[in-house]
Amino acid sequence: MEVKELKFLLKLLGKQGYYGTIQELKPSSKTKITEVENICRQLRDRNLVECEEELTKIKLTPSGKALLTLQLTQLPLNHDELKILTACEPKAISPQTIKITPVSYRQELISSLIKRGLLIAAATKIKQVCLTEQGKEYLIKGYNCKGYHSVLSLDLLNNYLDFLRNFFLSTSDLNCINQKIEPLTTIKQPILTDEDILQTIIDLDRELGTDNYLPIFYLREKLQPPLAREELDAALYRLQKQDKLELSSLLVAENYSQSQINAGITQTIGGKLFFLIVS
Incomplete structure (x- = not known):
């Protein structure tokens, strides 16, 4: 090194x-x-380390360029998706120059076009790093x-x-705890299923009045422990894959503390996955 x-x-x-x-x-x-x-x-x-990166420039892929040569009636795109691709046609551009609001909606469209192979990240900027x-x-x-x-x-x-x-110190404390509880009857923690986690999200959203846009740090406070961070993240991805949950990025961070922001799930590109939306 x-x-x-x-x-x-x-x-x-x-x-x-x-x-x-x-x-x-x-x-x-x-x-x-x-x-x-x-x-x-x-x-x-x-x-x-892991990095959270922000898209600073996007550009068309060869597939995206080819798509724009088709007639409008043949394009598998909505109006705003076409607007983004057309804006990128001359050269790589900053996403901020595309006049689509709200910003979160524009980011979702760009992410979708990247996943579909029509856009790529031409330049990114690292914002945060974690060990x-x-x-x-x-x-x-x-x-x-x-x-x-x-x-x-x-x-x-x-x-x-x-x-x-x-x-x-944490290792020593853990050893002390293990020695103390060894003679005692083991108390098994109830196993949380993905459905239990989904119901917890619904309950927290109702309790906190977040209008089906629950910040992830509330769920971490509720379920970590018994779950580890990695276990909870994996469960959220499974629910997303089953179309039971959507994960939305945090784009405006000024309303949250740094510890709350750090509760988000880091992506290679784009902001942290921060809001939980039940489908």
Whole structure:
């Protein structure tokens, strides 16, 4: 691992929940954002971090170009989808230049056209980064450093020491709990089915009055524990695949705290999946 990659990870360790914006993770004050994004993508390719990316430019694929040569009556597109493809015909453009509102609707149309192979991302910008479980394991067990040159500040060293303390303290606490409950009768947690999770979403939406647009952090507060984050995410994807649930992106974040935003599901492209909509 290069020194600049190590500094990137150690800076990430100093952020709440190991989440940070790309601007906060520069290895040095002189590092350009483009280089920071390259570092981030290299670490993502090794599954050490996850990134939330924003589309900054989109362009037509060959299939999209071919589709526009057909007669209007033959196009399998609605009016707004055709408007997006036509706007991209001369060159790659920013999604913000397309006059379709609301923004969430425009984003859904663009995502649909990308999935159908008619558009591709011509340029993206990394917004947020989080450390993966594999990244944590690598920093605890896998990374070995060599050499005599001083390259780390005391602040970065302190981030790493705090990270190790948190890991070993949590491991120690878990061992103590296991030792205490070992003689006791095991109390089995009820197994939550996908239907139970769907009903919980319906109940929370009714209770909170979110008009079938429930922010995901309410569900995490309710079901984590007993479920782990990965288990809940997998269940939501299954419900989506069964057309029982829709997951919508967060595009305007100013009404939510950073911890609430971090509860969203990170996508490779686009904002976090944040709102739960029962079909």
